Amino acid sequence: MSEQAVAVKGGxxxxxxxxxxxxxxxxxxxxxxxxxxxxxxxxxxEVSLITIPVAIGxxxxxxxxxxxxxxxxxxxxxxxxxxxSPFGAALLGINPLLTFIVCMPTRxxxxxxxxxxxxxxxxxxxxxxxxxxxGGFIAALLNTLLFMGALMLFFWNTEYIQSINASIGNLSIxxxxxxxVGVNGLLEIPATCIVGGAISKTLKKVLYKxxxxx
Numbered sequence: 001m002s003e004q005a006v007a008v009k010g011g012x013x014x015x016x017x018x019x020x021x022x023x024x025x026x027x028x029x030x031x032x033x034x035x036x037x038x039x040x041x042x043x044x045x046e047v048s049l050i051t052i053p054v055a056i057g058x059x060x061x062x063x064x065x066x067x068x069x070x071x072x073x074x075x076x077x078x079x080x081x082x083x084x085s086p087f088g089a090a091l092l093g094i095n096p097l098l099t100f101i102v103c104m105p106t107r108x109x110x111x112x113x114x115x116x117x118x119x120x121x122x123x124x125x126x127x128x129x130x131x132x133x134x135g136g137f138i139a140a141l142l143n144t145l146l147f148m149g150a151l152m153l154f155f156w157n158t159e160y161i162q163s164i165n166a167s168i169g170n171l172s173i174x175x176x177x178x179x180x181v182g183v184n185g186l187l188e189i190p191a192t193c194i195v196g197g198a199i200s201k202t203l204k205k206v207l208y209k210x211x212x213x214x
Contacts, residue, residue, distance in 0.1 A: 017207050022065050025057040026072055033076035039085075040187055046085060047187045048077070048143070054111045055139035055196040059132060060204045063115030070111025074104030090160050091151075098154040106146040114139040132204075133197030140192035144185060148177050 032038030032050050040047040050073050058066025078100050081088030091099040118135040125131035155161050156173055165176055 018061050018065065021061060021203070021207065022057055022068065025053040025065075025069050028053040029069060029072050029076065033073075033080070039080075046087060049188065049191055050076070051110065051139050051143045051188060051192045052136075052196045052199075054107070055114055055136050055192055056200045056203065058111050058115035058139065059118045059135045059196075059200045060208070061115075062119070063112050066111030066113075066115035067108055068111070070108040071104070073111070074107030077107060078103040091155060094155065094158050094160060102147065102150040102154060106150050107143065109146055110139060110142045113142055129201060132201040133193050135200065136196035137189060137193040139196065140185075140189040143192075144181055144188065148181055152177060 029038075029050055032053070038048060038050045040049070054066060054069045054073050057069040077088070081092040081099055081103065083089055088099065088103070091102065114135060117138055118131065121134055122128070122131045125134075151161075152173055165171055168176075168179065171179060
């Protein structure tokens, strides 16, 4: 059964390679989540590099794998709020349910949307190379925008966020988002674009030499 497709619910088919690759990406997410490899701690927010394995899985396997990997990322992100992340712990103390929404569904959407968007870009990319770097860029951009969007929606008017805002000059909500998105973007977007794109292209070439029919 090494190369046979495994039928799963909903009529879709996953090969053993798909399942193995997904399992490998889950293991990498868990490793990065609980070691310094996954987060770069900055003033106020933490820049996450865990978007990289989520993007890789979404691009080389598909949206469903991206959704699963994004969900795992989101759950580990929420777990960080229980003492591992000062910023997350502060949000958790304000409202646990809204903190869960900021952490989990946003990351699940990142994985799924990256897979969906990548499929469209891949069809248009005759080089079958640029699409991987564009996909990595999109994953990081989505992660930043969805996380910051949910954070501002649910926590902008809280005393905690406003105290951070006061410390940097009482910015408007738009300027505040741009300030933090700028910090995240300078680190997360290039890393996910370059590293995620290069690894995805290599893994797809090595693991999936034959054209797959879906």
